[in-house]
Amino acid sequence: MKTRGLFLTEPYKLKMKEVDVDKLFGDPPRSDMCVVKTAACGICGSDVSYYKGRNPWALHTLGMNLPADPHMMLGHEISGYIEDLHGATKQIEKGQRVGIIAYKECGECIDCLEGNYNLCSHCDHIGHGETLPDGTKNSWYNFEIIPGGFSDFFTCWHEKLVPLPPNINMKEATQLDGLAVSVHGANRVGIQKGGSVLILGTGPIGFLSAQVAAAYGAADVFVTDVFEKPFEQLEKVAKNWKGCTLHTINVTKDDPVDICLENTKGLGVDAVMDTIGDKSTVIPGIKSLRRGRQMIMFSGFEDKVDFNLSWLSGERIITSSCNNPFPDYPLAIKLLSQGKINIKEMITHTFKLEDYQEAFVVALHKEEHNSIKVVIEP
Ligand SMILES: [Zn+2]
Ligand SMILES: [Zn+2]
Missing domain, CATH: 3.40.50.720 (NAD(P)-binding Rossmann-like Domain)
Incomplete structure (x- = not known):
């Protein structure tokens, strides 16, 4: 199975490539991930930062700017449908509508051991990646390609797939990631x-x-x-x-x-x-x-x-604020599902994946295009 994926080869240079979905499990392949068919993926301020040559994840988690990994597919505000369970034991089924918690903690660092997973400096974060000054990786150690949401398919850990209530629209579900960030900030x-x-x-x-x-x-x-x-x-x-x-x-x-x-x-x-x-x-x-x-x-x-x-x-x-703790994502789902949050009025533009250049221009020049949130659908 193949997927298109949007890569940032260097600042301001996006390139669509076709890759084998098998490569998105790492080598040796992880047994705790499954394949998700992308429904939609929002362009985050972080994606725009990457595009401009900054590394927002490294800045807010590690406190320094690092080059983005050129083998990373962009996009982390994702919703999708389960495509291939790949041995998942969790109660999910093919075709199920899911939102995703976009990162997996390393489980070994001092922050993880203290339960502060959102502070983990070696977590694998979908659509994020960095190269250290000595050229080595800081996360995604066994991955040649980092999965991302500007794609047809991506891989995600079973435990980070969160089923969506029927009243949540797939395009709006992409914004649960940001909503969880807001919930975290409000709690802080x-x-x-x-x-x-x-x-x-x-x-x-x-x-x-x-x-x-x-x-x-x-x-x-x-x-x-x-x-x-x-x-x-x-x-x-x-x-x-x-x-x-x-x-x-x-x-x-x-x-x-x-x-x-x-x-x-x-x-x-x-x-x-x-x-x-x-x-x-x-x-x-x-x-x-x-x-x-x-x-x-x-x-x-x-x-x-x-x-x-x-x-x-x-x-x-x-x-x-640094990422968002895992419990804030289901809390975000609850707020949206109860109608306490309106995402519809925030999504001003939607593009097809092949029109990614135009989508990024609109996300980059907000005043000129009167844009707030731009969402890409495959
Ligand atoms: Zn983001
Ligand atoms: Zn950790």
Whole structure:
């Protein structure tokens, strides 16, 4: 059996290749993976980062930029149908609709031994891979080719396949990965019932985090961006929120710090979720935060910031987010299935796999194309 797969041979150079699905089990072949027929795969901000020559996984997990593995198929926001059980003992059957937890912990490092699997620095993460400075691999040790979701078929560990309820659409299911990241972030910062949250950046993670905050009982959600499209879409969703008000802040016109302080009697917001992670967001983020509260960074980790330490006074905390712990994925399914999260309004573009060049251009130039989330179907 063969599959098409989208590879990044070097920055800005995507190439579609055909490979044997057998190669996606590693050598010696792993016995705990099965073949999944790709239903859809979203272009994540991480994929765009890879495309531009950065390695987001290495940045947020290892804290350094490393070259991407040229033998990696891109794509990790995936939904699919079980194609070949390949000896799976789990209760799954051929044709079953599944979402995937996209990474498998190494099980041996100190973080795994302590149960912090999302911090594992040697995990095999579908659609992610890196080459160490000495040319060796850091993960996917026995794999010549790393499976990914911009493909017809991919392989995934039995235990990471999560059956989907019938009311979840396959295209929307691709966003469960990001939704689990938002759930993890919301759990880390502790969304207060009746409290306020500032979300910096209304790309997909911001779009989902705003809804998670509303679902967790926040009364005021402030979101920022530099163009109007994400606000228009999120406003449609927020019409159905009960007891929560959405405040949109276009940072090309207004200062988020002023707006957050004005609306919180000068105290600052109860939580900040920074989905961008550079000086344009970290500084307003910490300046908008109330004493004793937390701010979380989902991405970035490269910029240098001229930081006034007094901004941390009053026990303010800045922390970061790394992947998402396994239990957050089923939690994301539950939120989506219960109708507490709207993904439909966030998916602005869908392309066929063969039109990958155009899909990446639209994902890369969001303002020009009014795009939020781009999804590819084989
Ligand atoms: Zn991602
Ligand atoms: Zn580990």
